[in-house]
Amino acid sequence: MLSWLFYGPEDIRLEEIPQPIIGEGEVLVKIKAAVTGGTDSKTYLRGHPRIIKTIPSAFGYEFAGEVTESNAVGFKTGDRVIAANTAPCYECFFCKKEEFQLCENLDFLNGSFAEYIKIPEQIAKHNLYTIPDSLDYKAAVMTQTLAVALQGFIKTEIQTGDVVAIYGLGAIGQCFIKLCKNYIDGVTVVAIGRSEQKLELAEANGADHCLRHCEPERRGNPDLKTRIKELGYTYGADKVIEAVGKVETWQAAMSLVRPGGTVNFFGGAPKGSKIELDSFQLHYQETKIIGSFHHQPKYIKEALDLIASGKIQMSDLISHEMKLEELEKTLEMMIAGEAMKVLITSSLRV
Numbered sequence: 001m002l003s004w005l006f007y008g009p010e011d012i013r014l015e016e017i018p019q020p021i022i023g024e025g026e027v028l029v030k031i032k033a034a035v036t037g038g039t040d041s042k043t044y045l046r047g048h049p050r051i052i053k054t055i056p057s058a059f060g061y062e063f064a065g066e067v068t069e070s071n072a073v074g075f076k077t078g079d080r081v082i083a084a085n086t087a088p089c090y091e092c093f094f095c096k097k098e099e100f101q102l103c104e105n106l107d108f109l110n111g112s113f114a115e116y117i118k119i120p121e122q123i124a125k126h127n128l129y130t131i132p133d134s135l136d137y138k139a140a141v142m143t144q145t146l147a148v149a150l151q152g153f154i155k156t157e158i159q160t161g162d163v164v165a166i167y168g169l170g171a172i173g174q175c176f177i178k179l180c181k182n183y184i185d186g187v188t189v190v191a192i193g194r195s196e197q198k199l200e201l202a203e204a205n206g207a208d209h210c211l212r213h214c215e216p217e218r219r220g221n222p223d224l225k226t227r228i229k230e231l232g233y234t235y236g237a238d239k240v241i242e243a244v245g246k247v248e249t250w251q252a253a254m255s256l257v258r259p260g261g262t263v264n265f266f267g268g269a270p271k272g273s274k275i276e277l278d279s280f281q282l283h284y285q286e287t288k289i290i291g292s293f294h295h296q297p298k299y300i301k302e303a304l305d306l307i308a309s310g311k312i313q314m315s316d317l318i319s320h321e322m323k324l325e326e327l328e329k330t331l332e333m334m335i336a337g338e339a340m341k342v343l344i345t346s347s348l349r350v
């Protein structure tokens with residue numbers, strides 16, 4: 001079968017490798033749809049400490065497909081499925097506290113940019129789902145993206161009446177907007193981004209205010225905090241979600257939240273990054289800070305239900321469709337900011 005392999009930063013190669021052989025409890029899936037995500041671009045550029053374990057490594061982690069062979073209870077040949085890229089062990093310290101996303105034994109599944117993928121037993125048992133008949137592969141493949149945002153959304157404890165500032169309007173930022181506008185009622189969204197196209201998408205997804213972030217200090221524009229005040233939110237936003245993952249935006253996010261509000265540092269910055277925190281803001285203003293990483297099986301399940309029910313529509317986040325052979329070009333487009341999520345369909349030879 002054809003499979004992309006990661007050899008090192010900016011060195012991926014499409015190779016012919018043997019089709020995986022499945023063992024006890026495992027499932028073989030023919031990939032029908034895969035999508036690229038921000039993690040793929042980051043991994044392509046600099047590798048990944050947790051996802052890439054060996055060189056060369058299979059690559060890509062979001063996919064939907066058809067079961068071609070199954071040794072797992074509950075799945076048979078012909079089933080249409082989606083899987084998460086991990087499953088918790090249910091035995092470690094964190095799993096016992098039901099903080100499954102922090103499981104010490106998460107084994108990341110790679111290999112969605114290939115013709116077939118083997119689903120390990122633990123994922124087949126706990127994080128593999130049959131796709132409802134109403135959904136095509138293209139819709140189902142977005143489940144994991146929504147699940148990651150859904151966990152962050154739930155952890156932020158957004159309430160009816162809240163003003164939520166969403167900083168960063170990539171696929172995840174757009175998912176947060178969709179959740180704010182469709183998951184509960186009466187939430188006001190202030191969307192903050194740089195690209196005109198992403199701001200337009202934010203508006204289409206229901207953002208109430210769209211602020212273009214444009215380096216105010218250089219151009220003499222008011223800063224974002226002032227602009228949020230000018231919208232009538234004198235004290236700042238009730239909740240701020242940082243979905244960029246840069247030190248500058250983490251720092252800026254702290255200035256947008258009202259006293260007593262919550263900042264969710266959702267975007268992962270490089271390891272070792274530091275920001276300054278004002279003790280006055282944390283103590284006297286009771287600002288809460290949280291983070292959100294990865295997902296739990298219950299959010300994968302709920303995200304699939306949300307998509308299947310039509311409550312959350314994800315297809316607008318797919319900006320392009322490409323063939324398996326075009327992955328390098330696709331990643332370059334992602335890195336250049338020309339693409340949001342790219343759907344990778346079958347190989348040219350199929």
Ligand SMILES: [Zn+2]
Nearest residue numbers: 089092095103
């Ligand atoms: Zn565990």
